[in-house]
Structures are given as structure tokens and as C-alpha cells.
Amino acid sequence: MSGTAGQLAAEQVTAGYGRQIVLDRVDLRIGRGETVGLRAASGGGKSTLVRVLALLHRPDRGRVTIDGAPVTGTRYSVPVAVRTRIAVLFQSPRAAADPRLSLADLIAEPLRATRRPDDEIRRRVADLADLVGLTADLLGRRPHAVSDGQLQRACLARALTHRPDYLLCDEATAMLDASTQAHVAAVITDYQRTHRAGVLLVTHDPALMNRWADRVVDLPPSGVVPGRP
Template sequence: MLELAHLTAGYPGRPPVLRDACLTIAPGEAVGLQGPSGCGKSTLARVAALLHRPDHGTVTVDGHRVHGWRHRAPRSLRTRIGVVFQQPRQSADPRLTLADVIAEPLRANGRRAEVPDRLPELSRSVGLTDELLTRRPHEVSDGQLQRACLARALALEPRWLVCDEMTSMLDASTTAALVGAVESYRTRTGAGLLAVSHDDELLTRWCDRTVTLAAGAAGSAGAAGSAKDLDTWTS
């Protein structure tokens, strides 16, 4: 289970963007998170990926209560969660080739020896050709780069995937390909998914259930199991 309980989170010097939000994702479940701009969707996703320390509330990953965030989170815990961000340009180091981008998590975890086997497998699973792997981020399109970012997130076979607006910069066919790649990975491994988007239709088709986060104040992404009515949140 990936459990986010009573989260209040924000950024220094501003009122919190997220107040008392709760969300529980079961293994194998796909949860969509939507809401207007600035309502804290991405902040919630960053907290779930252990990249942002909430002011209050708890995060529990597979029964392990999280006490540290970013580097302070134990490596075994933070590598359980794969993340894909909205902007591929910002998410890949401009100095590395796509092959290095994808292989980075393996190398960072002392699994360098697996790279020759896993790299072709990973790039094939997201639909990248070998020729693209030798290029640097500025030499490929946004869609190709986002595929590489997804492959990087899948490299360590995480039990949970957090996709923060993964497809909002991309065209329809690339969106379909990426969602397809995520889904085939989930079918194979039974990983849970938190997909953040403002695209209602995409989330409805993609996810088992969708929860809505209201703008600003007292938003609480519906408790496990049921998405609450949008109207009750927009007062």
C-alpha cells in the first residue's frame, strides 16, 4: 500500500497548497488525480515520490513509515517509487546521452553489470530505437525524451509509479504509446500507479478511479475507495 495520510504541504513563505489531504493506493491499482492548476496536484505527487517534505501528515510505503525525504529517505524506499515529470527537457541532464539517462538508476545502485542487458529491453519497452540512444536530449523530440524518462523510471522495476502530468506536453499518439508502456509494465509487475493530470478523459480511460483535488484551501483527495463529488470541494 502507498498511504498518504492528512498531508499538509507547501513552500516556504507561502500558505500551504495542500491541506489535510488523504490518499491510499492499493498494489496494482491505478489512481488518477485531477484538479485545477495550482491546487497542489504536483506537490502531492512530489510528496508521494518522497521528494518533498510535508509540513504535517504521514506517508507509508509498503508498511514502512517514511521519516526522511529526498536524500534522507532510505535508498531502498525511494527506489520503490518511479517518477516521471511533466517537462522532459527539464527532467534529463542535457550533458548525458539517452542511454546514460536510462541507465543512470542502475549505475547509481551498483548494478552496472546489468546495463548491457537491461538497456535494450527498457528502450524497447518504451519504443525507442537504438539509434536514438546515442543522442543527447537536445537532439531528440519532447516525445522521444519523455519515453527515455519513462524508461529511466522503470529501470529499477519500482512497485509504485508516480506520473506527474507525464503526457500533457505530448501529442495524442505519443500519449497513447506512453500510457500503453506504463500499462504493460503494470500488467507484468503488478505495480500501483498515481497519475496526475488535468485531462479528465485520459484519467477516466486510464485509471481505476479518479480523485479530485479542489483549488487551494480545504482540499482532501477522497479517502481510499471513493472519489468524492467535485461540488463539495469548491466552496
């Protein structure tokens, strides 16, 4: 196996918004089966790096690679077989979830986007709901009718629909109570062991970082640097 096999990487990534550069020549590698912790000061670019790695934000310079192969484009311009290898779980489930969808439809949406048969979708949604601890009565409810913890479990199930090789967790447990935090972390850990998934962990909780991460990467403290002409 080569040094680039089995890893998701940001290579010399510079990214920002307009003239404001948030990441400047950043390198980060996540191997299959490992948990990498990411630390930085608030506003230091952690969420932007997650979005770049999740193929949601195009870097200004540098590139994202999977197993050493560069990934061009973002979102739906990336082939299904590539983009479904990466999933992301965000901090706020309410910001990430369409309020018009039931939890069942929220989980099913990525499968419908790739035109899976209806029978397969129903089975997969039921299996994932069981995995994350959502009961059948909750699946028919919309986000406004469930708690943050229940909604985040649905978002986790949604993230796992395509059995991703890499799961990016951006403060994914920050808004949850202690018991739901522990449950979400346990589901992710079990999934990681079963599928040898690489996990990126962004958290301000040092105890969680120390307990979960195999290694920790610190983004430069300068965080935001002035835009260049």
C-alpha cells in the same frame, strides 16, 4: 493481508513552500495494481502531492507510508530499497533530463547510483529502450537532438529501471502528440499488469482520466491556504 499492505499513502499531509501552504491535511492511498486519478484546479497542489509521495518534498505535517510503514526523510536519505519502490514521470522531459547525458546514460543513471555491474546496466538499458520504443541510434543522442516524445520515452525507461511498485505520472503525456501519448500509456499499462504496480495519474484530460483511472480523487478546491504563524 492487512488494510495497509500493498499501498503507498499520504496521511494527513500538510505541505507547502515557506509560509505558503499548498496541501492541508490531505489523505491519498494508491493500492498495488490500481490506477488512481488525481484532480484539482491549476495551482491546487497536485504536483506538490506527487513530490511528497515521490519522497522529493518533505511534508510539514503528516507522513508518507508504504505498506503501513512510515517513510522518514527525502531523496538519498531514504534507504535504496525503499526509495526505488517509487518512481515519477514528470510533465516536461526537458526539465527532468540532464542535457549533458546521452539517452543511454540518462536511463542508466539510476542503476549506476546503486552501483550495479556494468554488464547488468548495459543489458537493462537495452531491454528498457526496446520496451519504450527507442532505437539504438537514438540512445547515443543527447536531449537537444531528439524530440519531446523520444525524450519522454527515455524518461519513462529511466523511471522503470528499478521496477518500481508505484509509478506517479504528473501530466506525463500532456506535451506529447497523440500517437506518443498512446504508446506511453500502453507501456505503463503493460508494466502495471506485469508488476502489479500502483499508478497515480495526474491529468487535465478528462477522456484519459475516464479511460485509465480505476477511481478519481479530488483535492479540495481551496488549494492554497494562508500560511500559519
